[in-house]
Amino acid sequence: MQSKDLVQLAEQFGSPLYVYDAEKIQSQYSRLTKAFSKVEKLRINYAMKALSNVAILQLLKEMGSGLDTVSIQEVLLGLHAGYEPEKIFYTPNGVSLEEIEEVNAMGVQINIDNLSILEQFGTKHPNVPVCIRINPHVMAGGNANISVGHIDSKFGISVHQLPHLVRIVENTKMNIVGIHMHTGSDILDIEVFLYAAEILFDAARNFKNLEFLDFGSGFKVPYKKDDIETDIEELGKKLSKRFNAFCTEYGKELTLIFEPGKFLVSEAGFFLAKVNVVKQTTSTVFAGIDSGFNHLIRPMFYGSQHHIENISHPKGKERFYSVVGYICETDTFANNRKIAEIKEGDILSFRNAGAYCFSMASNYNSRYKPAEVLWMNGEGHLIRAHETFEDILKNQIMLPSALATV
Ligand SMILES: *Cc1c(COP(=O)(O)O)cnc(C)c1O
Numbered sequence: 001m002q003s004k005d006l007v008q009l010a011e012q013f014g015s016p017l018y019v020y021d022a023e024k025i026q027s028q029y030s031r032l033t034k035a036f037s038k039v040e041k042l043r044i045n046y047a048m049k050a051l052s053n054v055a056i057l058q059l060l061k062e063m064g065s066g067l068d069t070v071s072i073q074e075v076l077l078g079l080h081a082g083y084e085p086e087k088i089f090y091t092p093n094g095v096s097l098e099e100i101e102e103v104n105a106m107g108v109q110i111n112i113d114n115l116s117i118l119e120q121f122g123t124k125h126p127n128v129p130v131c132i133r134i135n136p137h138v139m140a141g142g143n144a145n146i147s148v149g150h151i152d153s154k155f156g157i158s159v160h161q162l163p164h165l166v167r168i169v170e171n172t173k174m175n176i177v178g179i180h181m182h183t184g185s186d187i188l189d190i191e192v193f194l195y196a197a198e199i200l201f202d203a204a205r206n207f208k209n210l211e212f213l214d215f216g217s218g219f220k221v222p223y224k225k226d227d228i229e230t231d232i233e234e235l236g237k238k239l240s241k242r243f244n245a246f247c248t249e250y251g252k253e254l255t256l257i258f259e260p261g262k263f264l265v266s267e268a269g270f271f272l273a274k275v276n277v278v279k280q281t282t283s284t285v286f287a288g289i290d291s292g293f294n295h296l297i298r299p300m301f302y303g304s305q306h307h308i309e310n311i312s313h314p315k316g317k318e319r320f321y322s323v324v325g326y327i328c329e330t331d332t333f334a335n336n337r338k339i340a341e342i343k344e345g346d347i348l349s350f351r352n353a354g355a356y357c358f359s360m361a362s363n364y365n366s367r368y369k370p371a372e373v374l375w376m377n378g379e380g381h382l383i384r385a386h387e388t389f390e391d392i393l394k395n396q397i398m399l400p401s402a403l404a405t406v
Pocket residue numbers: 047049050068070091182184185186216217218219259260261262263355
């Protein structure tokens with residue numbers, strides 16, 4: 001979609017605003033399925049924590065996607081969006097046995113990532129088909145917070161604990177139907193991914209009733225010009241070949257599952273904010289926008305780079321700016337960034353605002369969360385209304401007057 005469309009949407013729906021390009025989500029989905037077209041049974045489960053608006057879930061469902069969920073509330077949203085329970089996968093970490101049982105009762109595929117719960121669940125429900133999350137301990141991921149496969153990670157059951165795991169499965173007579181891994185975000189090196197896949201195959205050889213292997217996600221997307229991204233086509237070629245060979249060895253056509261979040265929605269998203277103030281100090285020029293880390297926390301949380309453009313005046317002379325928010329705490333979106341000359345009132349557009357942006361937004365400083373718009377067939381569809389003061393007050397309970405006057 002084009003900058004002039006974004007400017008028009010900011011005028012129509014106000015700022016700050018999240019906009020998602022449906023076509024980009026669809027083309028990323030197709031790219032992934034095409035890269036793995038040699039695999040007979042392929043399934044994509046969209047990791048909905050990246051962007052969980054029900055309209056986005058509907059769009060992906062239309063394309064044939066399943067869902068990867070990490071909480072019972074995400075499962076409920078998925079069901080609400082019309083997904084069959086069989087199309088929903090539940091991969092929690094550190095949740096209670098009760099929540100896992102509740103989700104299982106809804107007919108959703110559960111994935112267990114620690115031996116304690118595995119033993120308790122298996123003893124109570126030996127016949128339920130269960131997937132287990134392995135930690136292959138390969139170092140991947142662009143940042144310590146998003147790298148989840150390494151040795152000190154809290155995620156998954158260590159491959160070094162496989163003998164113990166197998167003993168639990170034999171003792172409880174559990175039905176293990178899948179093996180899962182998710183090594184973290186931002187995988188650059190395909191060889192590392194393939195190496196982790198071999199560890200998954202090794203683990204799989206311990207189980208006789210498998211139906212699928214789930215390779216998680218972690219595909220890196222480009223954030224700036226000339227940025228490197230995971231070569232999906234190359235990964236598709238190499239992993240498909242290995243996967244098909246493994247199926248032959250195993251004696252059964254297994255389903256290959258991926259659970260991408262970022263890959264499907266990151267580049268489809270634009271965050272639009274208006275410049276309230278241009279402030280010249282002795283050291284820099286600040287562009288202060290009508291937003292903050294309450295709406296987009298990734299730069300402050302992960303140090304991630306979101307490309308920023310002045311879409312109101314894209315042709316202006318480029319100057320250096322520090323783009324900051326209005327939160328009463330330092331909330332810098334970008335330092336010393338070259339942007340076409342900014343005037344107060346201009347709309348700035350942040351790229352890669354589809355994944356982990358709105359879904360991490362909060363009401364900090366008692367601000368409203370932004371509205372969300374889906375751009376589809378050349379038209380903007382409102383998929384989340386602006387909040388109002390009612391939303392801020394909702395669930396808050398005033399003290400009774402007798403107490404308040406003490
Ligand atoms: C977050 C998550 C994903 C998605 O990761 P992306 O980097 O957004 O693709 C997939 N699987 C699990 C289990 C996750 O927790």
